[in-house]
Amino acid sequence: MSFTMGLNLLLLLAMVATNILSLYHLSSTLQSKSPTPLPVPDHLLHQLQTIRATINHLTRLQPTTTPTTTKRPSIPSDLLLYTHLSPIASSCHQHPDLLHKYMTYTPFSLCPLDSSLAEALILRGCHPLPRRRCFTKTPPSIPTSLPTNPFAPLPDNAIIWNPYTCKTFYCLNPYLGFDPKSEKSKFVTYKSDLDLPIQQLLAIANLGHSVVRLGLDIGGGTGTFAAQMKGFNVTVLTTTMNLGAPYNEVVGLRGLVPLHAPLQQRLPVFDGVVDIVRCGHGVNRWIPVTALEFLFFDVDRVLRGGGYFWLDHFFSKGVDLENVYGPLIGKLGYKKVKWAVGNKSDSSGVKNGEVYLSALLQKPVSK
Ligand SMILES: *[C@@H]1O[C@H](CO)[C@@H](O)[C@H](O)[C@H]1NC(C)=O
Ligand SMILES: *[C@@H]1O[C@H](CO)[C@@H](O)[C@H](O)[C@H]1NC(C)=O
Numbered sequence: 409m410s411f412t413m414g415l416n417l418l419l420l421l422a423m424v425a426t427n428i429l430s431l432y433h434l435s436s437t438l439q440s441k442s443p444t445p446l447p448v449p450d451h452l453l454h455q456l457q458t459i460r461a462t463i464n465h466l467t468r469l470q471p472t473t474t475p476t477t478t479k480r481p482s483i484p485s486d487l488l489l490y491t492h493l494s495p496i497a498s499s500c501h502q503h504p505d506l507l508h509k510y511m512t513y514t515p516f517s518l519c520p521l522d523s524s525l526a527e528a529l530i531l532r533g534c535h536p537l538p539r540r541r542c543f544t545k546t547p548p549s550i551p552t553s554l555p556t557n558p559f560a561p562l563p564d565n566a567i568i569w570n571p572y573t574c575k576t577f578y579c580l581n582p583y584l585g586f587d588p589k590s591e592k593s594k595f596v597t598y599k600s601d602l603d604l605p606i607q608q609l610l611a612i613a614n615l616g617h618s619v620v621r622l623g624l625d626i627g628g629g630t631g632t633f634a635a636q637m638k639g640f641n642v643t644v645l646t647t648t649m650n651l652g653a654p655y656n657e658v659v660g661l662r663g664l665v666p667l668h669a670p671l672q673q674r675l676p677v678f679d680g681v682v683d684i685v686r687c688g689h690g691v692n693r694w695i696p697v698t699a700l701e702f703l704f705f706d707v708d709r710v711l712r713g714g715g716y717f718w719l720d721h722f723f724s725k726g727v728d729l730e731n732v733y734g735p736l737i738g739k740l741g742y743k744k745v746k747w748a749v750g751n752k753s754d755s756s757g758v759k760n761g762e763v764y765l766s767a768l769l770q771k772p773v774s775k
Contacts, residue, residue, distance in 0.1 A: 487511035490538040499533035507534065515541045524571045527650050530670050547657075555663035558635035559588040566661055567654045580653055585630035595636045601748040602721060602766040606636055609718070612745060612768065613683075618714050620683045626707075627671060627690025631659035638664065645677070672699055677710045685711055686718040693724035693733075693762075701736060708740055713773040717742060719765060723752050726763045733765070742769035 487507070490496070500507050506529050513520055519542035526537055549565040562577045569575045580586045595606050613620045620642055625633045628646035637644045647667045648655045659666035667676060671690065685707045695703070707717055717740070724733050729749065746768035751757065 482508070484508060484511040486513075486515060486540065487538060494539075496536060496538050497534050500529065500538075503529060503532050503534060506532070507538075511538060511540065513540060513542050517542060519544050521545060521568070521570050523568075523650065530668070531649065533670070533672055535670060535673055551661070555661065558631070558638055558662035558664060559592050560662075561588060562586065562658060562661060567657050569654075571650075572653060574653070584653055585632055585655075586653065586658065591630070591632045591635070594632050600750060602750050602764050604718065604720070604746065604766060604768060606640060609684075609716075609768070610640060613716065616714070616745075616770070618683070618716075618770075620716075622682050623684040623686065624675065624677060624682050624710065626675075626685065626687045626703075628659070628686075628688060629690075630655055631662055631664040631666065633686055633688070634659070634664040635662055647671075647675070671695060671703060675706050675710050679709050680712045682710050682715060683712060684716045684718060686720055687722065688720050689723075691719070692722055693728060697732060697736065700733075701739075704736065704740060708771065711771045713771055715771050716745070717767075717769040717771065719767045719769070722765045722767070723757070723762050724765070726761050729763055729765060737767070737769070740769065740771075742771055744768075745770050 490511075506525060510522065510525050510529060519540060529535070529537055545568060547566050547568050549563060551566065564576045564578075567577075574580050577586045582590060585591060597603065598605050598608070610620060623634075623637060623642060623644040625631070625644050625646045628634060628644075628648050631644075631646040631648070634644035634646045643665075645665045645667055646659050647669045648659055649668065649670060650656055656666040656668050669676060687703075687707070691700070691703070711717060719737070722733070744767065746766065748766045750764050750766075752762040752764050756762070
């Protein structure tokens with residue numbers, strides 16, 4: 409598919425948009441019998457102006473010579489077109505091989521089975537990924553009823569298993585969160601001071617005259633925190649990656665919201681709208697401190713005043729908790745509602761002198 413054809417398509421798109429706008433105008437004119445005709449919303453005008461500007465820009469870019477003389481013929485035309493429509497993250501350019509592979513496909517047909525390629529790009533900071541005009545393969549089975557119970561057995565045929573070694577849920581390591589039966593006891597039981605059962609969490613919020621309606625679980629795996637919170641009528645969004653297993657699909661199958669976003673990405677949520685953010689196991693000393701600081705401040709951005717930041721089993725070396733992570737958390741200026749530290753007793757924990765921190769912090773009401 410040539411660049412010129414792409415451009416033509418875009419022009420067509422713009423024409424359609426213009427027509428929609430005229431139609432809108434017309435319909436509001438027709439409605440003018442009513443006292444005040446509705447004005448064209450600013451955002452629609454703005455969007456149209458943006459489309460126009462993009463087209464003008466692209467027209468100027470259109471090669472006047474034959475395509476054979478194009479400077480970089482190796483770039484897939486869809487990528488070229490898309491990068492002019494919407495910016496993609498700069499780190500995409502640092503992985504041209506992966507990116508070109510990703511954007512080499514046949515438009516208007518089935519997409520290649522390359523979800524692991526997408527995952528690889530996202531993890532390298534190439535996010536958002538460019539859009540593609542192909543159809544993603546869907547699993548053979550479709551859900552026939554609303555998932556009223558997020559702990560119901562997971563249907564194997566609702567997953568495209570091609571990217572994975574396992575071909576059933578049963579084959580996956582039960583510790584990964586794919587066994588609904590064992591997930592049922594998580595977040596509701598208290599075994600040590602490092603645990604914070606949901607009942608206790610909500611009681612704390614209640615005592616502080618704080619309501620918990622909406623939450624965000626960062627690195628939430630198969631969404632079990634969201635699943636348990638659903639039982640308390642709290643909506644929780646789960647950011648999760650498909651690291652070697654179909655985590656995103658499972659969150660969806662459970663009737664919960666999976667956000668396919670890596671840890672280094674700005675949270676796709678507006679400022680001050682969530683009541684609680686939880687960081688699970690994925691957030692730990694393996695994240696470079698600079699990246700972690702950005703993450704913490706982004707958590708602060710999305711939390712409302714009085715909202716809670718729950719670091720659940722954050723692990724680091726004991727000395728680093730004192731010298732690095734403790735002070736880093738302190739920069740937020742949050743109230744320490746809970747601060748529990750315990751030895752990490754597994755083999756790598758013992759070897760590296762690691763400790764767990766479970767902390768519930770409350771954002772000040774006004775800053
Ligand atoms: C959740 O909401 C439903 C419907 O409003 C209600 O019946 C139920 O008691 C609520 N559950 C909790 C734990 O508040
Ligand atoms: C934790 O580990 C340290 C050494 O790494 C040890 O001195 C301390 O007694 C341990 N604490 C508990 C409660 O086991």
